[in-house]
Amino acid sequence: MNIPMVKNVLAESEELAHENQKRLSQKSVFTINIMSSPGAGKTAILTQTIPRLKSHGIRCAVIEGDITSTLDSELIYALNVPVVQVNTAPFGGDCHIGPHFISAALEMINLDAIDLLFVENVGNLVCPAEFNLGEDRKVVVLSLPEGDDKPLKYPLMFRVCHLCLVNKTDLTPYLDVNFENMREHICLVNGEMMVLPVSAKTGEGIQAWVDWILKERAGVFN
Amino acid sequence: MNIPMVKNVLAESEELAHENQKRLSQKSVFTINIMSSPGAGKTAILTQTIPRLKSHGIRCAVIEGDITSTLDSELIYALNVPVVQVNTAPFGGDCHIGPHFISAALEMINLDAIDLLFVENVGNLVCPAEFNLGEDRKVVVLSLPEGDDKPLKYPLMFRVCHLCLVNKTDLTPYLDVNFENMREHICLVNGEMMVLPVSAKTGEGIQAWVDWILKERAGVFN
Numbered sequence A, B: 001m002n003i004p005m006v007k008n009v010l011a012e013s014e015e016l017a018h019e020n021q022k023r024l025s026q027k028s029v030f031t032i033n034i035m036s037s038p039g040a041g042k043t044a045i046l047t048q049t050i051p052r053l054k055s056h057g058i059r060c061a062v063i064e065g066d067i068t069s070t071l072d073s074e075l076i077y078a079l080n081v082p083v084v085q086v087n088t089a090p091f092g093g094d095c096h097i098g099p100h101f102i103s104a105a106l107e108m109i110n111l112d113a114i115d116l117l118f119v120e121n122v123g124n125l126v127c128p129a130e131f132n133l134g135e136d137r138k139v140v141v142l143s144l145p146e147g148d149d150k151p152l153k154y155p156l157m158f159r160v161c162h163l164c165l166v167n168k169t170d171l172t173p174y175l176d177v178n179f180e181n182m183r184e185h186i187c188l189v190n191g192e193m194m195v196l197p198v199s200a201k202t203g204e205g206i207q208a209w210v211d212w213i214l215k216e217r218a219g220v221f222n
Helices: A009-026 A042-055 A071-077 A099-106 A155-160 A169-174 A179-189 A206-220 B009-026 B042-055 B071-077 B099-106 B155-160 B169-174 B179-189 B206-220
Strands: A030-036 A060-066 A083-087 A116-120 A137-143 A163-167 A194-197 B030-036 B060-066 B083-087 B116-120 B137-143 B163-167 B194-197
Touching: A009 A030, A009 A099, A030 A042, A030 A206, A042 A060, A042 A071, A042 A116, A042 A163, A042 A206, A060 A071, A060 A099, A071 A083, A083 A099, A137 A155, A155 A179, A163 A179, A163 A206, A169 B169, A179 A194, A194 A206, B009 B030, B009 B099, B030 B042, B030 B206, B042 B060, B042 B071, B042 B116, B042 B163, B042 B206, B060 B071, B060 B099, B071 B083, B083 B099, B137 B155, B155 B179, B163 B179, B163 B206, B179 B194, B194 B206
Parallel strands: A030 A116, A030 A137, A060 A083, A060 A116, A137 A163, A163 A194, B030 B116, B030 B137, B060 B083, B060 B116, B137 B163, B163 B194
Antiparallel strands: none
16 A cells, blocks of 8 residues: 655755755865845846956856846856856746755756856745755845844844845945944844955955855865 | 545635635725835835825724834834734744734734725745735835846736835935836836835835825725
8 A cells, every 4th residue: 555645845855955065065066055135136246256256266157046037147147157047937936946956957067167156046035044955155145225124034044144245335325224233233143144245336345255255165175 | 534635725825815805895994915025115115104194094004024023013113003013933934924814913903993904024025926815905115226127037026016116216326227227127027017116215206105095095995
């Protein structure tokens, strides 16, 4: 007799994440999962970051997660790095990237030809925080115009990430919030969190973020 | 023999939404479900809107949806209107408000004493679009700093809503995007959508939004 059983979906997801992690680690590919609200500036930060990493001899690739469209992929493609678009719309419009999407995308990337893989997650400050993909580091981008209450209202994201980039600091003179307010509220949720101010528009702070990547990568693959 | 069956969760959700709608309609309470990314300005818009509606003789109440915290409720409470906080964290940290949360919240509001109910959804441009709550109108707030590609990347939200408020127009001089870009992209996704520019900071456009509410309400309960 064959009695169907409800599988533990989360355990299966963790197993897949672990497989991705092993596969990437065997090829010495350092992987960063970047998450944020819609429009916080993930793609704009990547377009500033990838050329700088290239000048440090780091070969990047990007997995672009979106519900629909290839708008962000096109911006990354223009940088002349491998990019794989993951659209969740044909799979129910998932509000996050699961590790199965990464497994499929890895089939399309030559892991011997890259040193660093960015995963740009679906713009969502809630659901992506719940899923491990097999990444080495999780990074959250928070933009100043979103306001300094966000860490308190969406705490899980700020608990699971290793670094927070506070973007759009160029708007500081026109807002009622600044980097220091933001950092204080982030630290209330996660005192261990590294927090860096950046402006993808002016390039401010991007080098400090690149330095962080290089240091973290060296800590894993030295 | 009792064989357990997987219930159609979505059908059950629709049924609950319909019950809410009937209950609100019987009391002539016009209900607006407000959705957006985190930090687009839903609460700030409500704090500008509710006193103006009061001056038109409209008695408001608010259901505040958050994963955790009562930060937004406290701002609304200061306006001296009934407010019920719905925190989804104890229920798995839901990334949206489902109709069952509304049914529960309605138990705590005297529907005879109000004319208009705002539901401020969890900040998320993806998942809340998928659930009817029993509301009369759905409104999405999009803030200028989020960028004009958002309607194309998160189309479902822009398909299901009746009105889009484009907030933070006070930042126009400092951004590469303006209200007209935004409106064009919104219209590509939903040509029927009403789009209004507002600034919760300066109060610009708030009266036009209040007029829209009064007109829509009059169309339902004349």
